[in-house]
Amino acid sequence: MKVIGFNLEEISAKKPNEFKRSNISTDVTFNEVDKSKLDVLKDNETIKASFKFQVSYKDADNKNELKNEVTITGSLLLMVTKDESKEFIKAWKNKKLPEDKMLGLYNFILRKCSVRALQLEEELGLQPHIPFPQVKAQQQSQKTN
Template identity: 30%
Template sequence: MPIAGLQFDKILVEKLKPLEAPLKINSNLSIKDVSKEDASVKGNACVRFDFVFGLDYTPKQANVELKGHLLFMEKEKEVDSILAEWKKTKKVAPALLEQVLNAVLVKCNIKALLLSQELGLPPHIRMPTLANKSGASNYLG
């Protein structure tokens, strides 16, 4: 079943002092809680994944924190199974976790990139660049 939505509940961006070298950017993503939400589709329910995404510009120069939740719609029986596993082990099936974390990472990386740019912070992900290859042909495509 599909991801029904992803929403931010808290956005915090702080530049604690002017940036100095050496600068290291550490990122972290964690699932804090998994709970059930009712869906408007009969026989289905939503699993709510509460997450926290963070960037730390060390040593203590700036930070970005994004808290939010992702809703994943599934059959009622499957939702109960996911919740039972979470309550028992605080883990989620690897295939589901991969799907959830990838969706969260895409949204959080884009949001963090925009927010860090507003404060004049360097990007936390490597941006694509063009490189001129020596001996390249004059093909214009």
């Protein structure tokens, strides 16, 4: 399996409320998995997997209340063998992905969408959903002779 296409279809970010303490969660869900036709590939098949990436900001005191969010929807185009194609379609009948492919696809989407989400969070003044590395000064120790 190889990712041969990555398309963003919708990007939205909402900051209707100002609040200090929040619980931030990131979620990736797959909405649809279908065979796709690409004439260039003769020996392989293609699968189109539609996804939704969402960063939710919920009030720390009332975890059920959604305050702010960043949502990105899109699709992946995957080049797969005929056996892999059957495996994807069979797994999707239960709204799942093949176990051996799932981790790689989630990581690919997280890598691509997290960068875009961080840009939106910066522009809207939202807390970043992933921590940035920080440089700290080292304390110098006193040497005694």
